[in-house]
Amino acid sequence: MPDQPLAIPTPSRTHPQAAAVDEPAVVTWAEGGHSRTARWRSANGRPAPARVEVVTDSLTADEANRLASQGTAMLWQGDFHNARQILNALDRRVGAGKKKAAPTPADEFYRHRQSRSHRARILGLLLIPLDPGPVVPLRRAPDIRQAAEEAYGDIGEPSVVSLHELVGAIGAHEWRKNGVYVEALQGRIHPHYGTFFPTRSEYVDLVAAAPLPSDRLAFDVGTGTGVLAAVLARRGVRRVVATDNEPRAIACAGENFRNLGVQDRAEAVLTDMFPPGRAPLIVCNPPWIPATPHSSLDNAVYDPGSRMLFRFLNELAEHLEPGGEGWLVLSDLAEHLGLRSRDDLLGAIEAAGLKVLERSGTKPTHPKASDRNDPLFGARSAEVTSLWRLVPR
Ligand SMILES: C[S@@+](CC[C@H](N)C(=O)[O-])C[C@H]1O[C@@H](n2cnc3c(N)ncnc32)[C@H](O)[C@@H]1O
Secondary structure: OOOOOEOOOOOOOOOOOOOOOOOOOEEEEEEOOEEEEEEEOOOOOOOOOOOEEEEOOOOOHHHHHHHHHOOOEEEEOOEHHHHHHHHHHHHHHHOOOOOOOOOOHHHHHHHHHHHHHHHHHHHOOEEEEEEOOOEOOOEOOOOOHHHHHHHHOOOOOOEEEEHHHHHHHHHHHHHHHHOEEEHHHOEEEOOOOOOOOOOOOHHHHHHHHOOOOOOOOEEEEOOOOOHHHHHHHHOOOOOEEEEEOOHHHHHHHHHHHHHOOOOOOEEEEEOOOOOOOOEEEEEEOOOOEOOOOOOOOEOOOEOHHHHHHHHHHHHHHHHEEEEEEEEEEEEOHHHHOOOOOHHHHHHHHHHOOEEEEEEEEEOOOOHHHHOOOOOOHHHHHHOOEEEEEEEEO
C-alpha cells in the first residue's frame, strides 16, 4: 500500500485536561524573559508539543538530536534553509542503526510502523512560525502560500507548524498540481492534501475490466480522489454516487469529476458509508491493513479491526437492488503479514449472507513489491490484489 496520508486537521491541545472543548490549541515558549504564545496548527492532527525552546542558526545537529530525544520541540528563528538541513540531519540520525530480522511478518510489520511513528514524532519537533498570508517569516523562506493554504486552510493569526509537516504539504501541492496519470481514465487524477493517492494502478485496472451488471447507477463507497467513480462513469455508468466521510476527499473527488468532464454523471457526497437508496452496483476499496491509525493521515490506509471492510460486507445486501453486485477491492497483504486470515474474510462474506460470484486477482507492480531492502519485502512480493464480485446468497 502506498504510504499515503489522509489528513483532517483536528484541534489538539497542549493541556487537554485544562482546555475548553472548542478552544484552539496553542504553543507557549519563553523569549527575552517573556512568555509567548501562538496558535498551533497540524494538518494531520498531531498534538501541540508541551515543551518548546527557541533555537537559531547556531543549533548543531547533535544539540537538535539531544533536545528531540528529550521530547523538547524547537521553534526555529533562523534561516529557513538551515532549518531544512537540521531536519535532514535529524532524519539521518533517527534512521541509523541496523536491526535484526523480527521473528514473524506481523512482528516485522509492527516494528516497521513503530519506527515510522517514532521518526514522525522526532521530526515533528522542529517547528517554524507561519504567519497570515500564509508566509514563513524566516530568512530565505520559499513561497509556500498555496501549499500551506491547501494543507491548513486560512491562517488568520500568527501560528506555529511542524517543518516536517510543511515539507510534506509542499510535496503534496506538487502532486496536486501535476496529478497522477491513470491509464484506465486516459487522464490525470489530482489528489488533494490528505487524500489517498491512486499511485498503484492494478486495483483501478480491475475495476476498469470487470463486467458491469448495469450501466444505470453505481455507488462508490469511500471514494477518496474519486478515481473508481470516474472509471465507472467513463465506462458508461449514467449515474455514480461517490461517498466519503472526509470533507477533503469530497472536495477532491468533485474537482476531479469536473476536470475529467464526468460531473454530469458522478457526484461526491459526504456521508458515512452508503448513500441512501439501493443500486445495482456498489464498489468499495476499503483500507487494506487492519491496524490502528497513528495520525489522521493514516485513516485511508489502516482500518482498525477491519471495521470498514466488515461494515461494507454486513450492510451490502440491504443497499443492493435485486440482481445487483458488490465489488470489493482488497489486497491480501494483511494475510501475508499475519494480520487477517483468508478464513476471516471468507467467514465474514458468508456471515453477511453473501457469496462470491467471481474473484479476479492481479500482482501489484509498484516499486516496493520488488524492493528487497523493504522490511516488508517478503509479504509485499507475495501480495495479490483482488476484485471480489459479491452477491446476496
Ligand atoms: C483505501 S481509500 C480508497 C480511496 C479510493 N476509493 C481509491 O480506490 O483510490 C479508503 C477511503 O475510504 C474512506 N472511508 C473510511 N471510512 C469511511 C466511512 N466510514 N465512510 C465513507 N468513507 C470512508 C477514506 O476516507 C478513504 O478515502
